[in-house]
Amino acid sequence: MTSRLFILALHIAAIFGGIYGGFQLFDAVTK
Amino acid sequence: MVGSLVGIAGVAFSVTLLSRSMRSVEKIGGFCASGGPYQIAHTCPKGISGLIPLSIFGGLIFLGLFAFCTMAGGRSVLLLAWSALFLTLGWNFIDYGIINPVGGGVSYGQLIPGVLFIIMGGVPLVWVVPAMFRALRGESDDSGTTGTGTPWIGATGVGLSTPTGTSTAPAWPMTTPTVTAPAATTSTSTRVSTASKPGGDVAGELEKLASLHKRGELTDTEYEEAKRKAIGGST
Numbered sequence: 001m002t003s004r005l006f007i008l009a010l011h012i013a014a015i016f017g018g019i020y021g022g023f024q025l026f027d028a029v030t031k
Numbered sequence: 032m033v034g035s036l037v038g039i040a041g042v043a044f045s046v047t048l049l050s051r052s053m054r055s056v057e058k059i060g061g062f063c064a065s066g067g068p069y070q071i072a073h074t075c076p077k078g079i080s081g082l083i084p085l086s087i088f089g090g091l092i093f094l095g096l097f098a099f100c101t102m103a104g105g106r107s108v109l110l111l112a113w114s115a116l117f118l119t120l121g122w123n124f125i126d127y128g129i130i131n132p133v134g135g136g137v138s139y140g141q142l143i144p145g146v147l148f149i150i151m152g153g154v155p156l157v158w159v160v161p162a163m164f165r166a167l168r169g170e171s172d173d174s175g176t177t178g179t180g181t182p183w184i185g186a187t188g189v190g191l192s193t194p195t196g197t198s199t200a201p202a203w204p205m206t207t208p209t210v211t212a213p214a215a216t217t218s219t220s221t222r223v224s225t226a227s228k229p230g231g232d233v234a235g236e237l238e239k240l241a242s243l244h245k246r247g248e249l250t251d252t253e254y255e256e257a258k259r260k261a262i263g264g265s266t
Contacts, residue, residue, distance in 0.1 A: 004167055007032070011039050018040035022047025022086075029078035030055065 035105060038097025042112050045090030050119045052082045057127040061141065090116075107162040114152040114159065121148025236261040 055076045056063055063075035094112055097105075124145030131138040240261060244254040 004169060008167060010036060014036045014040035015043040018043030018045075019047045021040070022044045022051065025044075026048055026051040026082065029082055030076055 032100070034100025035097050035102075038093050038095075038100060041093025042090055042097060042115070045086045045093060046112070046115050046119055048082055048086035049090065049116070050123060052079050052086060053120060053123050054127070055079055057123060057141075058132050060133040061127070105166065107166055108159060110155045110159045111163075114156050117148045117152030119152075121145050121152055124148060233261060 056079060059076065060073065063073045063079070064071050065075045065080045090112075094109070098109055122145070124141045126145075128138045128141030128145050130136075131141070237258060240249065240254060240257050243249045244251075249257065
């Protein structure tokens with residue numbers, strides 16, 4: 001269970017990382 | 032593991048990029064054009080004509096990467112990408128439909144697709160969210176029979192609870208075809224199966240047996256024996 005939670009946490013972190021990257025790239029391109 | 036992380040991050044990245052691009056077009060009225068021989072009255076914001084195709088195709092590629100690299104339990108949440116996309120874009124439609132930045136007032140041309148998108152994105156969550164929790168609790172195995180209750184997700188996501196014999200590819204024998212000693216194992220499986228459903232769906236059981244027999248995984252003798260047991264077990 002702990003390892004599954006860890007994997008889930010990694011994936012949630014990856015989602016937020018992706019969202020952050022999307023904002024950054026958009027701002028960089030459209031600025 | 033790394034592939035699924037990159038895949039899911041890439042999907043989030045692409046949906047964000049698409050959403051931001053859509054909002055920037057909505058701000059100028061919801062449509063734009065770039066290039067071509069005519070004088071364009073509604074030019075696109077800088078970079079948008081490249082970002083939108085990038086986000087669409089990039090999102091599909093990352094989704095494929097995630098599906099390829101994740102485990103069976105993870106595949107059951109693939110549909111989250113659908114919900115993320117439609118809920119995000121639906122919210123954008125509603126946001127700019129309530130107060131149209133160009134004309135002012137309510138724009139039903141934006142609100143209607145917005146509501147449709149929210150419904151399209153929200154309804155699958157009824158299945159996906161419980162599937163996520165089941166995957167988290169480890170109630171799905173790694174053999175591909177995820178048993179998530181969402182048999183329409185993924186190629187192998189047929190649950191063990193397939194109700195009747197209506198399916199042409201019965202879920203029950205999915206783990207048995209590779210058994211090297213079919214005589215003992217198959218009859219045991221049959222016994223377990225019939226015992227678990229006393230007086231249950233004999234027709235479905237017989238169909239499964241016939242399917243196994245047809246595929247050559249049961250000999251004539253084994254098939255006859257299992258059939259007798261299936262019929263006998265229900266009476």
